[in-house]
Amino acid sequence: MDNQSVVLSIENNVGIVTLNRPEVGNALDFQMAKELLDVAIACSENQEIRAVVITGAGNKFSVGGDLKSFASEGEEIGSHLKIVTAYLHQAISYFARMNKPLIGAINGIAAGAGMSLACACDLAYASDNSKFVMAYNKVGLTPDGSGSYFLPRIVGMKRALELMYTNRVLSGQEASEWGIVNDVVSEEQLMNVVIELAENLAKGPVNAFGATKKLFSHSLQETLESQMAIESNVITERSISQEGKEGISAFLEKREANFLPK
Structure with a gap:
């Protein structure tokens, strides 16, 4: 460039x-x-x-x-x-x-x-x-x-x-x-x-950062109940993502998570 x-x-x-x-x-x-x-x-x-x-x-x-x-x-x-x-x-x-x-x-x-x-x-x-x-x-x-x-x-x-x-x-x-x-x-x-x-x-969970950014932005135009419904969907998606699996495993294994692409 x-x-x-x-x-x-x-x-x-x-x-x-x-x-x-x-x-x-x-x-x-x-x-x-x-x-x-x-x-x-x-x-x-x-x-x-x-x-x-x-x-x-x-x-x-x-x-x-x-x-x-x-x-x-x-x-x-x-x-x-x-x-x-x-x-x-x-x-x-x-x-x-x-x-x-x-x-x-x-x-x-x-x-x-x-x-x-x-x-x-x-x-x-x-x-x-x-x-x-x-x-x-x-x-x-x-x-x-x-x-x-x-x-x-x-x-x-x-x-x-x-x-x-x-x-x-x-x-x-x-x-x-x-x-x-x-x-x-x-x-x-x-x-x-x-x-x-x-x-x-x-070094962190970049996709989780992005999802969090979107949640915060959308919250300004949602009701409490609709925002919580979106939260439920997003955290479910994150839990089965590569980042989510690594983060949960690292927590349970008492080690630092490695979110960098393998």
Whole structure:
């Protein structure tokens, strides 16, 4: 894969996705959106990859959409944005639907689509110099990149609207307190902490992770009884899967489970 704007490397069953336009704060343009989709498909389909980390090159995660490139389209900006968001949204859908855990390493500012992407991660860790801001309403725009889906579910409707209406900037610590990220660590240790977590998860029951992710997502639109019926079906399926059999056997035999493919 010869992408330039989004780089994928694989180490110890972890796919490391790097947004790679540091000269413009990893601003998202047409090319980055297109390459992000390529990488998302690769992460979803490549059996060597069992966990995925996403971060930004340089000292920023992503400042959001590249407004300069969008404005250069003139009267065609509407059509251009439909194409860009088509790539971006399909990429996020692949990341969100894959069985593999997606972990954000938020190194610096996450604004606009950058913050939306951070919210779409299963787990997220921020550097101590990180900042989070939705930014859209400030320039008369509305959220994309799944921001209007994940943000209210994470922080609640009133706080989500506050972030949108007021353009309030959250520090990494505030983002942690609001549940947007799991923890805040030093800039120097961020990637070490995230990679270590990703490598541990890559050794785990990836298909069970995926099934759990789907259960949690579906729970928001189910009744108690319908959700429990789904839980019953899924745990039954998992119990007869290779992962389930290995996990139960390991527990009974008092040993560590080996979930890696044989």
